Amino acid sequence: MKLSISALLAFTLCAGVVQADPIRQGNLEVDGAWARASIGASRPGGAYFTVRNLGNEADRLIGLSSPVSAMPMLHETTVSEEGVSRMAHVEAPEIPAGGALVLEPGGMHLMLMELTGPLEEGGTFPLTLIFETAGEVTIEVPVLSIRATGPEE
Amino acid sequence: MSLTRRLVLGGGAVTALGAGTLGLGWWRVDGPxxxxxxxxxxxxxxxxxxxxxxxxxxxxxxxxxxxDWVGRPTVAFFGFTWCPEVCPTTLSDISVWLEELGAEADSLNVAFITADPERDTPKALAEYLTPFDPRIVGYTGTPEEIAETAAAFRVRIEKRPVNQGDYTVDHTAGVFLFRADGSFGTIIDYHEDRTFAVPKIRRILNQA
Incomplete structure (x- = not known):
């Protein structure tokens, strides 16, 4: 019994650290946030999250801020027919009614330009998302390994 | 097969012209x-x-x-360490493939060639590669050497300014596989299902 309780506790702790509950703001739900550990602070960092729109009207992500980056920006990686990868700045992406804005490796991502310090594996940092309709919400982003490819690791 | 080949190709001085031409034809069209x-x-x-x-x-x-890479099968790809996206993803994927191949992959050259020679010094590459599989070797050079390498690989590298003097580098994102004899084998495309990557590398490992 003792064993299973501690096992359960360990599981709960793990789940608590890695998979925070979705955060609700108005009709939006922010979930699955994670960042890659950086090497030092000279290179930009990368982070990901998902915003689901549970409402009947589209919203827009119009602003971002975080104490770890002087200039957070949304970028999208596209790979052309010829296999050339390219990054493009995405401004104020829409979160369609009943849909989601998904940031994930190989697609849209948050570039944390001008890091104020290294993003260290095991740490977290606050990230504020500003939506046109739903307003402002601050989430805590866990920093995973530089080799991580998704929030579940 | 090799006996036939030797008989056909080494057909003797007298029949050399006729048989030799036929033999060469077979060799090129249907043979190995x-x-x-x-x-x-x-x-x-x-x-x-x-x-x-x-x-x-x-x-x-x-x-x-x-x-110098000729003699061992080679896995080569272009990237740059300032990129927070495609490059860590590719390096993570390649590390996973190498781990899956285990000791088999010890005979590979694995080359990460920078598309950004100005920022990627040997030291910057060494620092960046630390968390990844130690069999991955980073390469840089003068901008001219990198341009020449890209041309030989038929790779496109385009430096593109972003805000305030900063720049990003668009580059071909595929992973190139070469056989031990240095001939080009295939590309692991950025778009393709990565579950085919390990079998593709294994095929290169098993081809002379």
Whole structure:
């Protein structure tokens, strides 16, 4: 019994650290946030999250801020027919009614330009998302390994 | 097969002209010498490593010629360490493939060639590669050496300014596989299902 309780506790702790509950703001739900550990602070960092729109009207992500980056920006990686990868700045992406804005490796991502310090594996940092309709919400982003490819690791 | 080949190709002085031509025809069309995809048949494909004349600097500061990779199968790809997205993803994927291949992968050259020689010094590469599989070797060079390497691989590298003096580098994101003899094997495309990557590398490992 003792064993299973501690096992359960360990599981709960793990789940608590890695998979925070979705955060609700108005009709939006922010979930699955994670960042890659950086090497030092000279290179930009990368982070990901998902915003689901549970409402009947589209919203827009119009602003971002975080104490770890002087200039957070949304970028999208596209790979052309010829296999050339390219990054493009995405401004104020829409979160369609009943849909989601998904940031994930190989697609849209948050570039944390001008890091104020290294993003260290095991740490977290606050990230504020500003939506046109739903307003402002601050989430805590866990920093995973530089080799991580998704929030579940 | 090789006996037949030797008989046909080494057919003696008298029949050399006639039989030799036929033999060569068979060799090229149906035999083991049948055209593999190469830059000779498709100018969009990389040159054989042995035909590349460029020399680069690895992340430990050693000068290595692309032709020196001949003798072992080679996995080569372009990237840059300032990129927070495609490059860590590719390096993570490659590390996973190498771990899956285990000791088999010890005989591979695994080359991460920078598309951004100005920022990626040997030291910057060494620092960046630390968390990834130690069999991955980073290469940089002068901008001219990198341009020459890209041309030999038929890779596109385009430096593009972003805000305030900063820049990003658009580059071909595929992973190139070469056989031990330096001939080009295939590309692991950025779009393709990555579960095919390990079998593709294994095929290169098993081809002479």
């Amino acid at each position: 010498g049948a055209a593999r995809p190469s830059s000779a048949t498709d100018p969009a494909l990389p040159l054989p490593l042995g035909d590349m004349t460029v020399t680069l600097t690895d992340h430990q500061g050693r000068r290595v010629a692309a032709a």
